[in-house]
Amino acid sequence: MAASDLVVALTGASGAPYGVRLLEVLLRAGRTVHLSISPAATEVIAKELDRKVRLDHFDPAELFGPVSVPVERLHYHGYRDFMAGIASGSFLTAGMVICPCSMGTVAAIAHGLSQNLIHRAADVHLKERRKLILVPRETPLGIVQLRNLLACAEAGAVILPAMPAFYTRPRDLSDVVDFVVGRVCDQLGVEHALLRRWSET
Numbered sequence: 001m002a003a004s005d006l007v008v009a010l011t012g013a014s015g016a017p018y019g020v021r022l023l024e025v026l027l028r029a030g031r032t033v034h035l036s037i038s039p040a041a042t043e044v045i046a047k048e049l050d051r052k053v054r055l056d057h058f059d060p061a062e063l064f065g066p067v068s069v070p071v072e073r074l075h076y077h078g079y080r081d082f083m084a085g086i087a088s089g090s091f092l093t094a095g096m097v098i099c100p101c102s103m104g105t106v107a108a109i110a111h112g113l114s115q116n117l118i119h120r121a122a123d124v125h126l127k128e129r130r131k132l133i134l135v136p137r138e139t140p141l142g143i144v145q146l147r148n149l150l151a152c153a154e155a156g157a158v159i160l161p162a163m164p165a166f167y168t169r170p171r172d173l174s175d176v177v178d179f180v181v182g183r184v185c186d187q188l189g190v191e192h193a194l195l196r197r198w199s200e201t
Contacts, residue, residue: 005032006188007086007096007125009118012040015100015137015162016048017173022099022181024069029190032073034086034093036117039079040102055079079116086121095131095188096121100162103138103145110151126155133187135180137162158187168196 006026010019019041026033042053045063053062055078060071077084085091098105098118105118109132114120125132134157138145153159160183164176175195182194 002032003092003094005034005093007034007036007093007121009036009038009096009098009105009121010041010045011038011098011100011102011105011118012044013100013102013105013137014044014048015135016041016045017177018135018137018162018180019099020045020049020063021177022097022184023074024064024067025181025185025192025194026188026190027070027073029185029192030073031190032075034075034077034084036077036079036084036086036121038102038105038116038118040104041100044100077117079118081117082120084117087117087124089124089128091124093125093130095133096125097133097135097184097188098122099133099135099184100137101134103136103148106134106136106145106148106152109134109157110148110155122157126157129156131187132157133160133184134158135160135162135184160184160187167198 045051045053051065058076108119109122114123149159162180164179170176178194182192185192
């Protein structure tokens with residue numbers, strides 16, 4: 001445990017490539033990452049990345065596929081494991097990202113419903129006044145979703161929708177993914193070269 005540790009959660013919204021790429025970038029940057037994945041996220045990962053991730057026998061190779069990623073600093077926690085360190089405010093971290101973040105997860109965080117480890121860890125980050133970044137990927141947004149996102153923002157969360165820019169002139173989908181991941185890294189203070197800045201275009 002160190003104050004530079006990061007928490008990453010993947011939930012059941014579309015946008016699995018964002019979350020997996022974020023993990024890859026953070027681990028290659030030498031950060032220690034505590035990971036939790038919801039059951040719905042595994043279904044999205046299978047649909048969008050053709051990868052089968054088993055939560056009961058987690059294997060990083062199943063998540064990252066053919067990409068070689070240094071996983072020595074990756075610590076996996078089952079989504080129902082309330083004994084995990086990240087369930088407590090005494091466990092020091094530098095922040096948490098939920099990417100992608102489902103609207104169900106947003107609702108649980110907005111109303112303090114710690115129904116699983118992901119919800120609880122998010123609640124901990126809010127109460128400890130640590131950075132919590134939510135990356136929703138949903139459209140259109142109804143009044144319920146907007147109110148829940150507002151409640152999370154008012155509680156201190158950073159709402160960072162998966163909205164890629166096009167002034168960077170993306171050449172392919174990987175550039176689109178990297179733009180969003182780069183903006184998350186900006187919020188975390190993790191150096192990267194994933195995107196061209198406005199003044200560089």
